[in-house]
Amino acid sequence: MPNKSKKLRYIYLIYWFLLTYIIAALVWWFVALNNQTRQMNQYKINELVPTDKNYTSRLNELKAEEVRKTTQYIGEGSIFLLLILAGAVFVFRAVRRQLKGSQEQQHFMMALTHELKTPIAVAKLNLETLQKRKLDETQQQRLIQTTLQETNRLNALCNNMLLSSQIEAGGYLVTQEETNLSELIAECVQDFITRYPERLILPEIKENLFINSDRLLLQMVVNNLIDNAIKYSPKESKITVRLFDEYDMNVLQVADEGKGIPDEEKIKIFKKFYRIGNQATKAAKGTGLGLYLTKKIVARHRGSITVTDHLPTGAIFTVTLHSTT
Numbered sequence: 001m002p003n004k005s006k007k008l009r010y011i012y013l014i015y016w017f018l019l020t021y022i023i024a025a026l027v028w029w030f031v032a033l034n035n036q037t038r039q040m041n042q043y044k045i046n047e048l049v050p051t052d053k054n055y056t057s058r059l060n061e062l063k064a065e066e067v068r069k070t071t072q073y074i075g076e077g078s079i080f081l082l083l084i085l086a087g088a089v090f091v092f093r094a095v096r097r098q099l100k101g102s103q104e105q106q107h108f109m110m111a112l113t114h115e116l117k118t119p120i121a122v123a124k125l126n127l128e129t130l131q132k133r134k135l136d137e138t139q140q141q142r143l144i145q146t147t148l149q150e151t152n153r154l155n156a157l158c159n160n161m162l163l164s165s166q167i168e169a170g171g172y173l174v175t176q177e178e179t180n181l182s183e184l185i186a187e188c189v190q191d192f193i194t195r196y197p198e199r200l201i202l203p204e205i206k207e208n209l210f211i212n213s214d215r216l217l218l219q220m221v222v223n224n225l226i227d228n229a230i231k232y233s234p235k236e237s238k239i240t241v242r243l244f245d246e247y248d249m250n251v252l253q254v255a256d257e258g259k260g261i262p263d264e265e266k267i268k269i270f271k272k273f274y275r276i277g278n279q280a281t282k283a284a285k286g287t288g289l290g291l292y293l294t295k296k297i298v299a300r301h302r303g304s305i306t307v308t309d310h311l312p313t314g315a316i317f318t319v320t321l322h323s324t325t
Helices: 002-047 055-132 137-169 181-195 215-231 290-300
Strands: 177-180 200-205 210-213 238-246 249-255 304-309 315-322
Touching: 002 055, 055 137, 137 181, 137 215, 177 181, 177 215, 181 200, 181 210, 181 215, 181 238, 181 249, 210 215, 210 315, 215 238, 215 249, 215 290, 215 315, 290 304, 290 315
Parallel strands: 200 238
Antiparallel strands: 177 210, 238 249, 249 315, 304 315
């Protein structure tokens, strides 16, 4: 990383040097042309005969021509300068955006590699333990449960990656069917309770709330929000999943008791590959795709998603969707 930063500094230095050189050359050509015009005009003035009856008018014409050409040079030079600066700003922003995107993708690949290796290693170790050792029923079930959790992580990760690429390419068509949102969320919550028996996940779900939606995508929204709450909150804290209706809207809220999200990060967390904090110090698992996909899916259903503080500590993610009337 230090070598890369050093290389970027060299690139920026060369860029600014070339830009400065171009502007300086433009200024030099303006000064040179203006001096040349002044000298030529002075040469013509010196050739005038003072006793000529047209001397005054001719002198005024020459001075007016000099002023006109100077104004022309200033106008053309200003236009060229503005075009150069506009192009420089455009190129600089495009390059910086490209470098930032490349850096985010590199961090994503590093996180993805870690996310893939960890569950594979855990599942392999558990299966080898079951194969080589004679364990009692309780120990076997605990290893099987852990292996299932890791394979579910792999499945969710693969689904997020596949859906992200399909959405980016415009290849995923959202289906619309009447869905019992209450049952869908209850099933998702129960799945997490089964997978994480040590976590306190409290459902507060109003029954028989319906919505026209893509069931698979909505299931992914709920899973991503609950999974996010589990990642970023202490094991002893509680996670509350609420569903209620408000006017003609269905409102889903997932509240955790973690550290919360700073105000300046609340918009950024929905960007692709973005994760809170310094890349080198992130302890929570994840690739930065979950919330990005969640926002995309909610937008495809003409809904909205917001994040607010959960006092005294934590965050509340609120998804608002149109109900079936």
